[in-house]
Amino acid sequence: MEKSIEKKKRPAKNRKRNHHQGETAGTHMTASVPRAYLSDTPADVQARLKEHRFDHPHTICVTDPEDRLVGVIALADLIALPAETPLNDAVQGIPSVRVDEDQEKLASLALHHRLSVVPVVDHGGHFLGVVPPLALMNILRHEHVEDLHRLAGIKRENHQAREAMESAPLRRARDRLPWLLIGLAGSALATQVVAQFEAQLQDRIAIAFFIPGLVYIADAIGTQTEAIAVRGLSLSHANLRTLLGGEMRTGVLIGLTLAVVTLPIVWLIFADLYLGLAVAVALFSAGCVATTIGLFLPWLLGELGTDPAYGSGPLATILQDVMSLLIYFAAVNFFLF
Amino acid sequence: MEKSIEKKKRPAKNRKRNHHQGETAGTHMTASVPRAYLSDTPADVQARLKEHRFDHPHTICVTDPEDRLVGVIALADLIALPAETPLNDAVQGIPSVRVDEDQEKLASLALHHRLSVVPVVDHGGHFLGVVPPLALMNILRHEHVEDLHRLAGIKRENHQAREAMESAPLRRARDRLPWLLIGLAGSALATQVVAQFEAQLQDRIAIAFFIPGLVYIADAIGTQTEAIAVRGLSLSHANLRTLLGGEMRTGVLIGLTLAVVTLPIVWLIFADLYLGLAVAVALFSAGCVATTIGLFLPWLLGELGTDPAYGSGPLATILQDVMSLLIYFAAVNFFLF
Structure with missing residues (x-):
């Protein structure tokens, strides 16, 4: 029975x-x-x-x-x-x-x-x-706070968000710095990528104008995917190929929309179709890349025996940024030089 | 009784x-x-x-x-x-x-x-x-998924993350595009900020190298604060001034650490103390600005009658980016020109 x-x-x-x-x-x-x-x-x-x-x-x-x-x-x-x-x-x-x-x-x-x-x-x-029920309720609240902290790259898993909010600033900084320092190392990589394209930037400075927006959009799409993945991989028993396929198609649709909206605006304002095309291609790719990494990385960490949510946020974000920058500069090279 | x-x-x-x-x-x-x-x-x-x-x-x-x-x-x-x-x-x-x-x-x-x-x-x-207990458990799970979705800027509040993960890509894109399009408008603002400093960039192209890293770090610190704020403002009854004070002190410590780590590296590699100082000042400010906005914005939305978590993520992030860029270029102007 x-x-x-x-x-x-x-x-x-x-x-x-x-x-x-x-x-x-x-x-x-x-x-x-x-x-x-x-x-x-x-x-x-x-x-x-x-x-x-x-x-x-x-x-x-x-x-x-x-x-x-x-x-x-x-x-x-x-x-x-x-x-x-x-x-x-x-x-x-x-x-x-x-x-x-x-x-x-x-x-x-x-x-x-x-x-x-x-x-x-x-x-x-x-x-x-x-x-008993109270223990189940405490687990649910604990997992809630834990997922938020892991998505954001906060080390300590407080049972109470209240605690994280009211504890001493020094301890709070200590809990948050590890992932930020890893992020800082990743930022050095992003700096390196931009430095590689110094000649192109020197030649056409407007290329630099779109860097912050591109990084922001890649981050934003990636965070959406990670938020879904962090919960989904533990709740859903669908296999990765199905999930990845659906998420990538979503990424294509999102990337396409952002590209189509942006192309005419950049073209109009900068009077440069090819710059507009480079930015549009970068946005489209950001949609595809950020969704793929955002789903694949938590899954990979899960396979390696770590909790799916662990470090998925900050780690995936910097990878998404670097990939999006590389694609942007490749598009810049293709369309403008 | x-x-x-x-x-x-x-x-x-x-x-x-x-x-x-x-x-x-x-x-x-x-x-x-x-x-x-x-x-x-x-x-x-x-x-x-x-x-x-x-x-x-x-x-x-x-x-x-x-x-x-x-x-x-x-x-x-x-x-x-x-x-x-x-x-x-x-x-x-x-x-x-x-x-x-x-x-x-x-x-x-x-x-x-x-x-x-x-x-x-x-x-x-x-x-x-x-x-009854089961209803309380369902509420806790619902709030969990809802917070993740709101932090990431996903519109629909699915009771099951599974649903968000397995629903049709077109619907998923529709749920995620609203905040991304608002973010795109914010990105135009960021583009505008960088464009204002065309002359400085033209003169010293290395200034552009640090833009993606700075945007990434501001995003990462902001996401940490928002994750804590989203839970904390509904769990904690401490008043805003106390919370803001603690979070700002945390931001100062985080910003200071990142600045102190970065200054000698940039100075060494680019052989330019003043460029290093501009980047360090920008990172320090990012720590202060991102934590303040990340806590203040969800609180403000709460005061206006919206759920604290609603839209805090994507909206706060673009504000943090724009502020961090403005401070970076102000520091660049001060130290390098």
């Missing part, structure tokens, strides 16, 4: 990820729940509830004689049962998770199956306890 | 915001819960539970004769009571929310008070129903 949720892939990597995050079903579980055997009667269970106080008394967990979870009975349903019926008839099947399941997967499972309580079993399927 | 959570400020604006979001405590409430009067006995309530099935049977809501909420009794505690005691002794006080309370506030309240069920009352304090 019990549907056990199996880990579908990469148990070793999942364990590594759990180790990294430190938080599993076991961390949030309480063992203090009423238990019953199939052969017990509602009267037996009610007697147990009067004798003993449980942390989470509203879900009676029913096991077989080997302590394997068979299912659950809500306390309210138990009360409505005639005192001497066997529990057998009233037991409801319920998905369970292994004790080392990642907390984020646990929360997604609960939402997907509409469970406010999730039973936890060991590797042999023996019942250990349940993760 | 009941601690009613009062709206502390701006009820009119909160209502506007609710209207904007559409989701309140009332949306998520179920009225199908067991009720009892203080004069009832545990036996009375148990009889009612056997007669009738409730959506959320595990919290018995106790009211006075005018239907005002007095408190709650957990079903498990009720069972443990002697059958003929008055409920009076066992009732627990619990915070409640008004029926038009914003769903995000509701979820924060539940986490803060460690409640897995939140009672809902009307404006006269009469008991209406409860928001």
Whole structure:
């Protein structure tokens, strides 16, 4: 009757990820729940509830004689049962998770199956306890703050955003500088790219005018993709090829729109069709490149055993900037020189 | 006994915001819960539970004769009571929310008070129903996805990130283009700023080399601040002056670090102390400006009655870019010309 949720892939990597995050079903579980055997009667269970106080008394967990979870009975349903019926008839099947399941997967499972309580079993399927609703709610809030911080490149994973907001400036700067310093190294690369095209810039200074706008747009498109990817890769079980295909087509449409809007404006204002074409090609490419990197990088980090969200933001952004600049200058070379 | 959570400020604006979001405590409430009067006995309530099935049977809501909420009794505690005691002794006080309370506030309240069920009352304090744990979990997930989308400038608020990831590319492009087109208009402003300094660029082309890095760093610092602000302004009740002060001090520390790291490198490579100083001043200012705008803008949007997160990302980013460029060129003028 019990549907056990199996880990579908990469148990070793999942364990590594759990180790990294430190938080599993076991961390949030309480063992203090009423238990019953199939052969017990509602009267037996009610007697147990009067004798003993449980942390989470509203879900009676029913096991077989080997302590394997068979299912659950809500306390309210138990009360409505005639005192001497066997529990057998009233037991409801319920998905369970292994004790080392990642907390984020646990929360997604609960939402997907509409469970406010999730039973936890060991590797042999023996019942250990349940993760109660408040723990599930705390996990959801924690993942929320964590995703925002990771998307933005903030190191410490505060359980409370309040904490991040009110803690001492020095600690806050320390949490935020690591990714910014990596970004600064990436910026040196971007500086290098522009420096390579010194001759072209010297020749036609207007080329420089479009650099900040291009970097901004590549960043903005990339951040959109990363925001979707960070959540999507953990919630969705679609494979990467499908996801990448859809996101790249979206990028083509976005890039095309931005290019079509920009081309006539630049052409008109700078009286230079070819400059307009170079900027339009760069914007179109930024749409394609930023979406691809924004989805591929979190996926790659996930495959390497890191949490998908980890560092995806700041790392992807600088890659997107450098790629967009290279394409811009290639287009400049092609159209203007 | 009941601690009613009062709206502390701006009820009119909160209502506007609710209207904007559409989701309140009332949306998520179920009225199908067991009720009892203080004069009832545990036996009375148990009889009612056997007669009738409730959506959320595990919290018995106790009211006075005018239907005002007095408190709650957990079903498990009720069972443990002697059958003929008055409920009076066992009732627990619990915070409640008004029926038009914003769903995000509701979820924060539940986490803060460690409640897995939140009672809902009307404006006269009469008991209406409860928001059950699953609804609270769905709100938390919804707010999570919504914050990510708003931070990134994605229009549609999908309840499932999965949906955003697997929906048709055309629709996805439509959801993402509005903020990108506003960003494109902002980019035109950035182009204009650089164009104003054509003569300086012509004279010393190396000035252009640092534009992409500066824009990237301003974006990165700003995104960090916005990620913290988006969550913090709804979770934290500290006033803006305190928050702004802390965030600005953090910005000074971040800007100072980036400037100190960059100055000797630029000086060494370009053999030009003054160019190094201009870049360092720009980076330092980017730290100050990006944190200030990143916190002030979501707060301002909140004061104007919009959700703090709404549009904070893309709008703040382009402002930060333009400000950082202006400061960079001002520093260039000061040190190099």
